[in-house]
Amino acid sequence: MKLRTGLLIRTISLLVLVLTGMNLATPARAQVTEKDFQVMARALGFMTNGPKGTVDVAIVHAPDNPASMAEAQAAQAALGEGLKAGALTLRPVMVSADDLGKLAGVGAIFVAPGTDAQQDAILAAAKTSGTITMTTDRKCVEAGKCVMFVATAPKVEILVNKATEAAMNISFDSAFKMMVKEI
Amino acid sequence: MNMKHTSHAAAVVLAALAASTANVNAQSMDYGSLQSLFGAPVTTSAIGIPQRASDAPVTMEIITADEIRRSSATDLSGVLKNRAGVEVSQWTNGASDVAVRGYNQGGNTRLLVLVNGRQVYLDHFGLVSWNSIPVQLDEIRQIEIVKGPNTALFGFNAVSGVVNIVTYNPLLDDVDKASVRVGTQNHQEGSFVGSFKLNDKAGFRISAGGTDADAFDTPTPVVERATLTDYERRSLSLDSLFQIAGNTQLGIEASTNSTNDTDFLPTMSLAGADYETQSGRIRLLSDTSMGRVEADLYTNILDLTIATPTLGLNIDNQVTVFRLQDVFKIGTSHNMRISGEYRHNALETSGNNGGEISYDVFSLGGMWNWVINDKFSLTNALRLDNLKLDRQGPKLPAIPFANSQYDANLLTLSVNSGLVWNPDGTNTFRLSYGRGVEAPSLIDAGFQIRNGPVVLAGNPFIDPTIVNNYELAWERPLAPINGNLRTAVFYQKSTDIKAIGVRPVFSRFGLAVVSENIGSSEMIGGEIQLDGKVGEHWNWKLNYTLEEIDDSLANRTGPFLTIAKEFEESTPKHTVNAQLGYAIDKWEFDLFGKYVSSSDRVRSPVISPVNFLQPVDGYVTASARVGYKLTEEFTLALQGQDIQEGEMRQTQAPKTERRVLLTLSSEF
Numbered sequence: 043m044k045l046r047t048g049l050l051i052r053t054i055s056l057l058v059l060v061l062t063g064m065n066l067a068t069p070a071r072a073q074v075t076e077k078d079f080q081v082m083a084r085a086l087g088f089m090t091n092g093p094k095g096t097v098d099v100a101i102v103h104a105p106d107n108p109a110s111m112a113e114a115q116a117a118q119a120a121l122g123e124g125l126k127a128g129a130l131t132l133r134p135v136m137v138s139a140d141d142l143g144k145l146a147g148v149g150a151i152f153v154a155p156g157t158d159a160q161q162d163a164i165l166a167a168a169k170t171s172g173t174i175t176m177t178t179d180r181k182c183v184e185a186g187k188c189v190m191f192v193a194t195a196p197k198v199e200i201l202v203n204k205a206t207e208a209a210m211n212i213s214f215d216s217a218f219k220m221m222v223k224e225i
Numbered sequence: 226m227n228m229k230h231t232s233h234a235a236a237v238v239l240a241a242l243a244a245s246t247a248n249v250n251a252q253s254m255d256y257g258s259l260q261s262l263f264g265a266p267v268t269t270s271a272i273g274i275p276q277r278a279s280d281a282p283v284t285m286e287i288i289t290a291d292e293i294r295r296s297s298a299t300d301l302s303g304v305l306k307n308r309a310g311v312e313v314s315q316w317t318n319g320a321s322d323v324a325v326r327g328y329n330q331g332g333n334t335r336l337l338v339l340v341n342g343r344q345v346y347l348d349h350f351g352l353v354s355w356n357s358i359p360v361q362l363d364e365i366r367q368i369e370i371v372k373g374p375n376t377a378l379f380g381f382n383a384v385s386g387v388v389n390i391v392t393y394n395p396l397l398d399d400v401d402k403a404s405v406r407v408g409t410q411n412h413q414e415g416s417f418v419g420s421f422k423l424n425d426k427a428g429f430r431i432s433a434g435g436t437d438a439d440a441f442d443t444p445t446p447v448v449e450r451a452t453l454t455d456y457e458r459r460s461l462s463l464d465s466l467f468q469i470a471g472n473t474q475l476g477i478e479a480s481t482n483s484t485n486d487t488d489f490l491p492t493m494s495l496a497g498a499d500y501e502t503q504s505g506r507i508r509l510l511s512d513t514s515m516g517r518v519e520a521d522l523y524t525n526i527l528d529l530t531i532a533t534p535t536l537g538l539n540i541d542n543q544v545t546v547f548r549l550q551d552v553f554k555i556g557t558s559h560n561m562r563i564s565g566e567y568r569h570n571a572l573e574t575s576g577n578n579g580g581e582i583s584y585d586v587f588s589l590g591g592m593w594n595w596v597i598n599d600k601f602s603l604t605n606a607l608r609l610d611n612l613k614l615d616r617q618g619p620k621l622p623a624i625p626f627a628n629s630q631y632d633a634n635l636l637t638l639s640v641n642s643g644l645v646w647n648p649d650g651t652n653t654f655r656l657s658y659g660r661g662v663e664a665p666s667l668i669d670a671g672f673q674i675r676n677g678p679v680v681l682a683g684n685p686f687i688d689p690t691i692v693n694n695y696e697l698a699w700e701r702p703l704a705p706i707n708g709n710l711r712t713a714v715f716y717q718k719s720t721d722i723k724a725i726g727v728r729p730v731f732s733r734f735g736l737a738v739v740s741e742n743i744g745s746s747e748m749i750g751g752e753i754q755l756d757g758k759v760g761e762h763w764n765w766k767l768n769y770t771l772e773e774i775d776d777s778l779a780n781r782t783g784p785f786l787t788i789a790k791e792f793e794e795s796t797p798k799h800t801v802n803a804q805l806g807y808a809i810d811k812w813e814f815d816l817f818g819k820y821v822s823s824s825d826r827v828r829s830p831v832i833s834p835v836n837f838l839q840p841v842d843g844y845v846t847a848s849a850r851v852g853y854k855l856t857e858e859f860t861l862a863l864q865g866q867d868i869q870e871g872e873m874r875q876t877q878a879p880k881t882e883r884r885v886l887l888t889l890s891s892e893f
Binding site for chain 1: 254255258259261262263264265267274275276277279512516517552553554557558560596599650651702
């Protein structure tokens, strides 16, 4: 066959070499951002019988852990007076991991990193009210202590712990579940 | 076919589904919310499940509503023409053929075109009359282009690619737009799209449009001049969606379209054509404990009249499709789709000699998408089609087949397989294989028509064309240009290519020329695309496509071609598209350039076995749009197509003319 395969292969090879040589490193993960919460809000929109309208989001943190406090403050700043994304507006409520009684009435729980020691208690409290737990701490979902992990860089990634979701009697739209990672 | 039985069975399935959906969730695809969530285009056209386009195991593109609005195009085929690997042959003012991955021709039969999953190609031959598609550009959310064979998912016709036109959801989206357009060629056009809802339980979208324009006044062979027809289009469509239970939606659609234009036939000659199409559809979508279930019943009706110097032809075609599919997830990493389909396709020839050729197709398909880990996913799809052909009624005496010989049975297997490797969250590599089946159309297999002293005859023994495609693709975002890189290389082989009017059969009743398989063709190609943004205001895109074809067709005798099929010389090898956009305040400027290398294209001014190759020099063409937002509601846009020359040759059909159009649009 008299097709110009050689030319094509050489051209593609050159492009691969040039482009893979460029400095395209992925940036390190920073603190939780407004964009992370926008993704969380839109994800909540795919919950069956999920929260509607203005939703109080508990920012559960460990007050004696500086990293956890910093993340909680970043979350509070990101949500400001209320962050609108899709059909929901998320409003921050700071909740210390030592004072989980304040979770009553919130529509969603954001579990800040640095709360490892309290995550069993947070999960238990969330189960009681059937409130979804969200985090930017992947380990929390992998350990089955949180339902949903969200990252937005380099692209949006959502990880859902199926067992925790079922245990909390939470469910999502099937199209959503096909587009996220489940463990 | 027995329509009554089909409708009955469909009703039973719909009722059963509705009854099985208690305490479960959601229904039709909410493209808007999913795209906002993931910040990336979302598709279901690749493997039938929702996924990010970048995760799909096929090479594909998505044209967004914003890109459609800012394009210089005023119709569907124009919107597609600047895409890598997509070739648009504009034959006349109002008629075009679109090909994905080469092999374009008059009445291209290798492309599957859908509107929200309903086929809108014309099933008597498998061709697409683009302006007969009952859609207004303003109601399109996105157009998804899948490149390469995908018949394992979608069935016949998806042999070179799929174009799925996704409109706004009548229950989820509010779209209210109207526009008027005037321009050269006495172009006059009006379009309206409106939507309304009742208590969030019922949503309706209605669209209507009409266009009148003169045919191009460029030199045309004398024998064909009388066939030139001005372009006229009338289109009306209703799309509705009802929330009949918490987790179940019922969709009802209807459309009608009338389009007159001058077509370029598969015989490579011009003909006046009058397309009258109607469609009706009912769908039930439900998110059940067994998965996302969809039952879909629709019928498409075509009344086509074609007039050539030697032929007056009337085609009455009706295709009815009932499809049932379930998409579900097993465990955490296995997405599955199973589907069954029944199709009845009938072509009456009563305007010519009486009789009906038809086929029934029973299909079973399955798709398995395995997310192996964070880096790898594997998708495999199979589809089995069993086609039963039948012919009833009188036949022309010269036809060399008895009606009983049309009782043919065809069993075909389609395959798609794709491995996606995402090593670092940024680069995506795809290795894919597709085995596509282009089944014989009713024209190929059994139509009968007198063309002067000769009878054109379908052949019940003709084989399907099989297209095998092997592809390697790589894409990634490129931060330095605030954009993306997309590349693909592929090898494709088409065997048993079909052609009409090939084998002469003499009898005492006269001469019949019969459809035949005429050989094979191979193609190697590649495409590369870069897109980017500069600052807040500028965007650009650049793509290059290589398509090199090697035919092995039983065709040539001396200086002429005996068959109006030739791809090696008629497919341009090199195509480059470039576009540059600038938007600031109330202004939008978009410029599109295109280079197409030279080719020699098959031409036959009258339907005959004497075809010649018309040289078409390489050409550069430019199109542009300037838009100005007059108020929050009104926008004025000036659009120009092929603006650099008064007339130019782009195909073997008569030259095209420069078009300049002024559009006033309102969003209310």
